[in-house]
Amino acid sequence: MRNSKYKVSIVGASGYTGSELARILIHHPEVEIVSITSESHKGKRFSDLHGQFSGIIDFELVGADDVNVAEVDVVFLALPHGVSMEFVKRWIDEGVKIVDLSGDFRLSSPEVYEDWYKKDHTFPKGFDKAVYGMPELHFESISEASLIANPGCYPTASVLSLAPLFEAGIGNTDGAIIDAKSGTTGAGVKASNTTHFSNVNDNFKAYGIGTHRHTVEIQEQLSFLLKKSVILQFTPHLLPVDRGILATSYISIDTEMDQEKLTALYKDFYKNKPFVRLRNQAPSIKEVRGSNYADVYPYWDKRTGKAIVITAIDNLVKGAAGQAVHNMNIMLGLNESIGLLQVPMQP
Numbered sequence: 001m002r003n004s005k006y007k008v009s010i011v012g013a014s015g016y017t018g019s020e021l022a023r024i025l026i027h028h029p030e031v032e033i034v035s036i037t038s039e040s041h042k043g044k045r046f047s048d049l050h051g052q053f054s055g056i057i058d059f060e061l062v063g064a065d066d067v068n069v070a071e072v073d074v075v076f077l078a079l080p081h082g083v084s085m086e087f088v089k090r091w092i093d094e095g096v097k098i099v100d101l102s103g104d105f106r107l108s109s110p111e112v113y114e115d116w117y118k119k120d121h122t123f124p125k126g127f128d129k130a131v132y133g134m135p136e137l138h139f140e141s142i143s144e145a146s147l148i149a150n151p152g153c154y155p156t157a158s159v160l161s162l163a164p165l166f167e168a169g170i171g172n173t174d175g176a177i178i179d180a181k182s183g184t185t186g187a188g189v190k191a192s193n194t195t196h197f198s199n200v201n202d203n204f205k206a207y208g209i210g211t212h213r214h215t216v217e218i219q220e221q222l223s224f225l226l227k228k229s230v231i232l233q234f235t236p237h238l239l240p241v242d243r244g245i246l247a248t249s250y251i252s253i254d255t256e257m258d259q260e261k262l263t264a265l266y267k268d269f270y271k272n273k274p275f276v277r278l279r280n281q282a283p284s285i286k287e288v289r290g291s292n293y294a295d296v297y298p299y300w301d302k303r304t305g306k307a308i309v310i311t312a313i314d315n316l317v318k319g320a321a322g323q324a325v326h327n328m329n330i331m332l333g334l335n336e337s338i339g340l341l342q343v344p345m346q347p
Contacts, residue, residue, distance in 0.1 A: 005030055005031050005032040006030055006031045006032070006073040006074060006332055007031070007032055007034045007071065007072050007073050007074075008025060008031050008032070008033055008034065008072065008073060008074045008075070008076065008328070009033070009034060009035045009036070009037070009067050009069075009072045009074075009075050009076070010022060010025075010033065010035075010036045010037070010076045010078060011037045011064050011067065011075055011076065011077050011078065011079060011087060012037065012038070012077065012078035012079040013036045013037060013038040013041065013046055013049060013050075013061055013078070014038050014040060014041060014049055015078055015188060016185050016188070016316055016320075017078040017101055017316065017320045017321050018036065018076075018078040019049075019050045019052075019053075020316045020317060020320065020321035020322070021076050021078060021321040021324065021325070022036065022046065022050070022053065022057055023052075023053075023321075024317075024321055024322060024325050024339060024340065024342075025325065025339070026056065026057060027339065028325065028338065028339030029338065029339065030332070030334055030338060030339070031073075031074075031328075031339075033057070034071075034072060035062055035066070035067055035072075036057075036059070036061055036062075037061060037062055037063060037064045037066070037067060038061040038063075039063055039064065041061050042061055042062060042063050043060060043061065044060070044061050045058050045059065045060060045061070046058065046059060046060075046061055049061075064087065069091050069094045069095075069096040070094065070095070070096075072096055073096065073097060073332070074096065074097045074098075074099065074328050074331070074332070075087075075091065075096050075097070075098050075099070076099050076101065076324055076328075077098060077099065077100045077101060077102060078101050078321075079100075079101075079102055080102060080188075081102045081103045081104055081117055081119065082102075082104065082117070082119045083102070084100045084101075084102035084104045084105075085102075085104040085105070085121065085122055085123045085126060086122065086123070088100060088104070088105070088123060088126050088147060089122065089123040089126065092126065092129065092146070092147060096146075097145075097146055097147075097148075097328070097331050097332070098146065098147045098148065099133065099148045099150055099324045099327055099328055099331075100130075100147065100148065100149055100150060101150045101320055101321075101324055103117060103149075103152060103213065103217070104121070104123075104126070104149070105126050105127060105130035105147065105149035106130075106132060106149040106150075106151065106152065106155075106217050107216060107217060107220060108127075108220055109124075109127060110124040110127060112216060112220075116213045116215075116216050117213055126147065129145070129146060129147045130145075130147045130148070130149045131144075131145040131147065131148055131149065132149050132151065132221065133148040133149055133150045133151060133323065133324070133327040134151050134156065134159065134160075134221065134323075135273075135275075135323070135326050135327065135330060135336065136160060136163065136270070136273045136275075136276060137159070137163060137221065137224075137225070139330060139336075142327055142330045142331060143330050143331065143333070145331060146331075148324075148327045148331065150320065150323055150324045150327065151217070151221075151319075151323060152214045152217055152319070153182065153186055153245055153313070153315035153316075153319025153320060154180050154182065154186075154212075154214040154218070154234075154236060154245065154247070154319075155214050155217045155218045155221065156245075156294070156313060156318060156319045156323065157180060157245045157246075157247035157294065157311045157312070157313045157319065158178045158180060158214075158218045158234065158247050158249065158311075159218055159221045159222060160276060160294050160296060160311055160313075161178070161247055161249045161296060161309040161310075161311040162176075162178075162222060162249055162251065162309060163221075163222070163225055163269065164265050164266050164268075164269035164270070164298075165251065165253065165265070165307065166222045166225035166226045166230070167225045167226075167269060168265060168269075169226060169227075169254075170253050170254045170255045170257075171222070171226065171251055171253065171254075172251065172252040172253060172254050173222075173230050173231060173232045173251075174252065175250075175252060176232040176233065176249070176250065176251040176252070177232070177233045177234075177235075177249070177250045177251075178218065178232065178233065178234045178235070178247055178248075178249045179235055179237075179247070179248045179249075179250070180234070180235070180236050180237065180245060180246070180247040180248070181236070181237040181238070181239045181245065181246050181247075182236060182237070182238065182239060182244070182245045182315055183239050183241040183242050183243040183244045183245070183285070183315060184200055184238065184239075184240075184241070184242060185242055185243045185315060185316055186245065186315045186319075187238075194207065194238065195238075200238065200240045201240055202240060203238075203240055204237065204238070204239065204240065205237065205238055206235055206236070206237045206238075207236060207237070207238060208235075208236050209235055210233075210235075212234060212235075212236050214234065214236070215234040218232070218234055219231060219232065241285070243285075243289065243314055243315055243316050244285025244286070244288070244289060244312065244313070244314055244315060245285065245311075245312065245313050245314075245315045245319060246283075246284070246285055246310065246311070246312050247310070247311045247312075248308065248309070248310050249307075249308070249309045249310075249311075250306055250307075250308055251306060251307050251309070252305065252306050252307075253305075253306070253307055257300055257305075257307070258300055258302070259299070259300040259302075261300075262298050262299075262300045262307060263278070263298060265298075266278055266296065266298045270296070274336065274337045275292050275293050275294060275318065275322075275326065275337075275340070276293075276294050276296055277293050277294070277295045277296070278296055278297070278298075279295050279296065279297040280297070281297065282297050282299075282310045283295035283296075283297055283310065283311070283312040284312060285312050285313075285314070286344070286345075286346045286347060287312060287344055287346060288312050288313055288314050288317075288318070288344050289314055289344050289345045289346060290314060290317060290342060290344055290345040291314060291317055291318070291322070291342050291343065291344040291345075292314075292317050292318045292322030292323070292325075292326065292340045292342070293313070293318060293344065294311055294312070294313045294318050295311065295312045295313075296309065296310075296311045297309065297310045297311070314344075317342075322340055325339060325340055326340060
């Protein structure tokens with residue numbers, strides 16, 4: 001039996017994801033946060049950046065170069081795309097387990113990454129070790145991994161919506177559409193013209209039409225399940241709320257179907273998946289707020305002969321930090337739910 005807690009470091013403290021990781025990990029019974037880094041805020045207290053941690057996490061922020069990975073069990077990289085890969089390159093052979101919350105290793109190859117992210121990939125060898133960190137699909141591979149590519153928030157909601165259909169081989173991608181909406185925190189902590197209050201408040205808009213980088217991530221994971229190439233339509237929208245994703249998927253099915261069969265298919269697929277809750281009515285984003293749950297509602301529209309699947313997640317938890325901790329639990333051989341059973345906050 002292990003007598004001490006696992007030591008973890010959060011690299012990248014200034015953003016929403018770093019903050020959420022700290023919020024979850026500070027109460028995790030099996031781990032101890034030993035360092036949190038920020039290059040631009042070195043010397044400040046973590047609670048100076050995130051006032052909700054005043055009197056809870058007050059220790060000083062350090063630079064990433066000050067992290068002694070030889071004394072750390074798990075490193076969470078809460079860094080921008082294109083930055084994480086440099087730290088993975090530096091630390092991958094140091095014996096530390098890495099959970100990367102950027103998109104640097106989520107895709108199938110450096111060539112696909114460069115095509116969709118429009119950046120050069122400086123550590124192609126990392127793809128050989130990276131495991132896509134969606135526990136509902138890749139539990140066994142995650143348990144043996146040293147590098148986890150934590151999924152994007154939109155792909156988490158979208159793939160969980162459709163995974164049972166594609167795993168069963170009955171999802172028909174002809175005309176398939178994923179219509180997804182996210183709160184502004186999905187764009188990160190740094191403000192832009194798009195996320196400026198006056199452009200978001202009392203407004204609603206689509207963006208990344210036909211080109212959003214999460215499209216290929218969704219397609220690759222569904223292709224893995226279907227065992228052949230998948231192409232579908234994904235359109236994201238920006239909601240005038242702070243957090244949450246609601247994804248509505250429309251898809252034809254290549255077999256005789258009704259509501260009872262569709263519900264049974266989803267129940268069977270998710271029966272041992274503790275963070276997917278099957279709902280008997282359409283979920284809302286407030287019903288998962290602050291939690292690691294994905295609420296999924298599969299509906300059979302007999303008029304059109306299509307399945308309509310609605311999934312709600314908190315983009316900062318199930319779509320980022322909570323899923324990262326879930327992956328950590330599996331990597332360390334812990335109970336997968338430990339430290340993650342927060343009840344959603346509503347209202």
